[in-house]
Amino acid sequence: MVQGLAVSYVRVEDVERISPRMLRIGFSGDALASLMEDRPDQQMKLCFPRAGQRVPRLPEPDAEDTYGMRWYEAYLAIPEPERPLMRSFTVRSYDPGSGLMAVDFVLHGDDGPATRWARTAGPGDVAGMVGPSSAYARPLPRAGHLLLAGDESALPAIGTILEALPAGARVTVCAEVADAAEEQRFDSAAEVTVCWVHRDRGASLLDAVRSAELPQGDTAGWLAGEAGTVRALRRHLVEERGLPRSAVEFSGYWRRALTQDDAPTEEDLAWAAERAAETP
Ligand SMILES: Cc1cc2nc3c(=O)[nH]c(=O)nc-3n(C[C@H](O)[C@H](O)[C@H](O)COP(=O)(O)OP(=O)(O)OC[C@H]3O[C@@H](n4cnc5c(N)ncnc54)[C@H](O)[C@@H]3O)c2cc1C
Structure with missing residues (x-):
C-alpha cells in the first residue's frame, strides 16, 4: 500500500488501435506493481508534457499528503507554460506478468491535450501518473x-x-x-x-x-x-x-x-x- 498521494512516471511500450476511434496504450513503470489494486474502475490522472518537453515536470509527492492537496498546490505553482496538462483516465487492465498497464484513449475529434498526445504516442514516450488511489475508490x-x-x-x-x-x-x-x-x-x-x-x-x-x-x-x-x-x-x-x-x-x-x-x-x-x- 502506497502512503500518501502516488505520483510516478509511465513509459509507452506499445500502441494498438482497438477500434477506429479508440487507442489502447500499454505503459510500463517502476511503480506500477506497487500501485495497482485488485479492484475494478481504478481511476487516475495522466500528465502530459508541454511542447518542447520530453518528460512532464511533476512536483515530488509528500507521504503525509493523503489527498494530494499540497501536491496539487505545488503543481499549480509551476509556471503555466511548463505545467503538465492533466486529464483523468481509467486503468483498463494491469498484467503483473508483463508489468504492463493498458489505458484506452477515446479519439473524440474535438482534440484536447490527452487526445493529441495519444494520437502520436510511441514507444519511449513518457507521461506522469497521479494515482490510482483507493482514497477515491x-x-x-x-x-x-x-x-x-x-x-x-x-x-x-x-x-x-x-x-x-x-x-x-x-x-x-x-x-x-x-x-x-x-x-x-x-x-x-x-x-x-x-x-x-x-x-x-x-x-x-x-x-x-x-x-x-x-x-x-x-x-x-x-x-x-x-x-x-x-x-x-x-x-x-x-x-x-x-x-x-x-x-x-x-x-x-x-x-x-x-x-x-x-x-x-x-x-x-x-x-x-x-x-x-x-x-x-
Ligand atoms: C474518472 C474518469 C475516468 C475517465 N476514464 C477515461 C478513459 O479511460 N478513457 C478516455 O478516453 N476518457 C476517460 N475519461 C474522460 C477524459 O478524462 C475526458 O474525455 C478528457 O476531457 C479528455 O481530455 P482531452 O485532452 O482529450 O480533451 P479536453 O481538453 O479535456 O477537452 C477538449 C474538448 O473535447 C471535448 N471532449 C472531451 N472528452 C470528450 C469525449 N470523450 N467525447 C467527445 N468530446 C469530448 C470537450 O468538451 C472539449 O470541448 C475519464 C474521466 C474521468 C473523470
Whole structure:
C-alpha cells in the first residue's frame, strides 16, 4: 500500500488501435506493481508534457499528503507554460506478468491535450501518473440487478467492472458509441445484456436507458460519461424509476465545450456536493 498521494512516471511500450476511434496504450513503470489494486474502475490522472518537453515536470509527492492537496498546490505553482496538462483516465487492465498497464484513449475529434498526445504516442514516450488511489475508490452500489450506462469514455471502466463481477450477477449495459465499428466485446462471468446505442443512427443513451427493462425494486445504477447526459440519466432513474439516490453511482467524465482545466460551473458544484453528501 502506497502512503500518501502516488505520483510516478509511465513509459509507452506499445500502441494498438482497438477500434477506429479508440487507442489502447500499454505503459510500463517502476511503480506500477506497487500501485495497482485488485479492484475494478481504478481511476487516475495522466500528465502530459508541454511542447518542447520530453518528460512532464511533476512536483515530488509528500507521504503525509493523503489527498494530494499540497501536491496539487505545488503543481499549480509551476509556471503555466511548463505545467503538465492533466486529464483523468481509467486503468483498463494491469498484467503483473508483463508489468504492463493498458489505458484506452477515446479519439473524440474535438482534440484536447490527452487526445493529441495519444494520437502520436510511441514507444519511449513518457507521461506522469497521479494515482490510482483507493482514497477515491467508490464501491459499486449493490442490488440484484446492475445497470451500467455510459458513452465510450466509460467503456474502459465498464469493461473492468464486468470482468470483476461474479457468476450469478445480472447486468444490463447501455453503451453509447459513434457507430457500430466502435462496439467492443467484454468478458464476464455475469449474466450480461448489452444494448449498443449508435449516434450515427440518431439514437440516444437516455432513450436506451428509458426503454431498458430493469427489475422494479432490485436495480442499482452506475453512470458515467458526458456530464449533462449523466445528470439526465440519474434524474430518470431516481425520479421516474424510483431508484433510491444511494443506489445510483454517477460521475460526469467530461463536459461539452469545456475541459478539465475550466472551472466548475454552478451545476457541477451542486452535483459534486450532492455526490459527496451521499458518499457513505
Ligand atoms: C474518472 C474518469 C475516468 C475517465 N476514464 C477515461 C478513459 O479511460 N478513457 C478516455 O478516453 N476518457 C476517460 N475519461 C474522460 C477524459 O478524462 C475526458 O474525455 C478528457 O476531457 C479528455 O481530455 P482531452 O485532452 O482529450 O480533451 P479536453 O481538453 O479535456 O477537452 C477538449 C474538448 O473535447 C471535448 N471532449 C472531451 N472528452 C470528450 C469525449 N470523450 N467525447 C467527445 N468530446 C469530448 C470537450 O468538451 C472539449 O470541448 C475519464 C474521466 C474521468 C473523470
